[in-house]
Amino acid sequence: DGGITQSPKYLFRKEGQNVTLSCEQNLNHDAMYWYRQDPGQGLRLIYYSQIVNDFQKGDIAEGYSVSREKKESFPLTVTSAQKNPTAFYLCASSPFWGNTEAFFGQGTRLTVV
Amino acid sequence: AQRVTQPEKLLSVFKGAPVELKCNYSYSGSPELFWYVQYSRQRLQLLLRHISRESIKGFTADLNKGETSFHLKKPFAQEEDSAMYYCALSVPIQGAQKLVFGQGTRLTINP
Numbered sequence: 086d087g088g089i090t091q092s093p094k095y096l097f098r099k100e101g102q103n104v105t106l107s108c109e110q111n112l113n114h115d116a117m118y119w120y121r122q123d124p125g126q127g128l129r130l131i132y133y134s135q136i137v138n139d140f141q142k143g144d145i146a147e148g149y150s151v152s153r154e155k156k157e158s159f160p161l162t163v164t165s166a167q168k169n170p171t172a173f174y175l176c177a178s179s180p181f182w183g184n185t186e187a188f189f190g191q192g193t194r195l196t197v198v
Numbered sequence: 199a200q201r202v203t204q205p206e207k208l209l210s211v212f213k214g215a216p217v218e219l220k221c222n223y224s225y226s227g228s229p230e231l232f233w234y235v236q237y238s239r240q241r242l243q244l245l246l247r248h249i250s251r252e253s254i255k256g257f258t259a260d261l262n263k264g265e266t267s268f269h270l271k272k273p274f275a276q277e278e279d280s281a282m283y284y285c286a287l288s289v290p291i292q293g294a295q296k297l298v299f300g301q302g303t304r305l306t307i308n309p
Contacts, residue, residue: 089241116294125207127284127299135294143296175242179295186232187297189242 088112091176091190098163098170098197106161106193108176114188115181117159121145122173122192131174134159163195171197200225200289204300211275212308219270219303221259221285230288231268232297233259237281245270245283255279275307 089110098104110117116135120128130143134153148167153159159178163170173194177187201224211217223229233245246254248261248268259270268285285300 118296120299125301127202127204127301128297129299130296133291133294133296141292141294186244186247191241 089176089178089188089190091174091193093193094191096193096195098195100197101165103162103164104195106163106174106176106195108159108161108190109157110159110176110178110188110190111157112178112180112188113156114178115156116179117153118177118179118187119143119149119151119159119161120175120177122175128175131161170195200287200298202285202287202298202300204283204285204303206303207301208304208306210306210308213277214274217270217272217275217279217305217307219283219285219305221268221270221300223266223268223285223287225266225287225289227289229261229263229266229268231259231261232286232288233257233268233270234284234286234299235281236284242284277307277309280305280307 092107118133119131122128129145131149132151134140137156140151140153150162175192176190179187203222231248235245236242257272261268282304284302286297288295
């Protein structure tokens with residue numbers, strides 16, 4: 086099944102711990118994105134990457150970090166500095182930076198306990 | 199600042215009735231708008247984009263620059279249309295493009 090794969094589907098974390106969410110795509114897309122989805126607030130952009138070894142902060146990057154060492158992979162780390170990490174996280178990709186049609190993964194629900 | 203507003207969090211209509219999901223945007227440039235849909239237990243996916251001016255699954259959306267709106271319409275609702283719908287605006291950011299999403303509208307079609 087081609088597309089974007091996010092893992093795990095559900096993740097629990099203790100307060101004060103960092104956690105990394107995986108996002109892999111086999112669509113050969115250049116651009117990748119991380120969004121956070123909260124009830125009643127739609128999706129908000131955390132980080133994006135146009136090309137390997139390059140990434141930029143989105144609207145709500147504080148408390149998060151990313152890497153883009155391979156074209157296929159764009160992992161997101163939720164650090165202990167993120168004050169309200171419990172949320173649904175969506176990864177997306179698009180063919181190139183100028184193409185705005187985004188393809189989404191199925192998401193990871195992170196719960197801090 | 200760019201903003202997308204979907205005034206209805208919840209919308210419920212009967213099967214066979216017309217459906218209109220409202221979307222208003224705020225953007226100083228030439229807008230590129232989308233509707234995304236998320237069916238139960240499925241991933242978020244593109245429904246339609248205004249530049250293609252096509253009808254998908256019976257849905258259409260017309261860009262009204264005067265009213266800054268991009269409402270989604272379907273003349274006869276079907277039960278399988280029940281889903282979460284997001285309106286989105288594409289805006290440039292540092293040589294790339296990002297999507298600004300509305301808050302979403304949960305559409306329920308009653309039998």
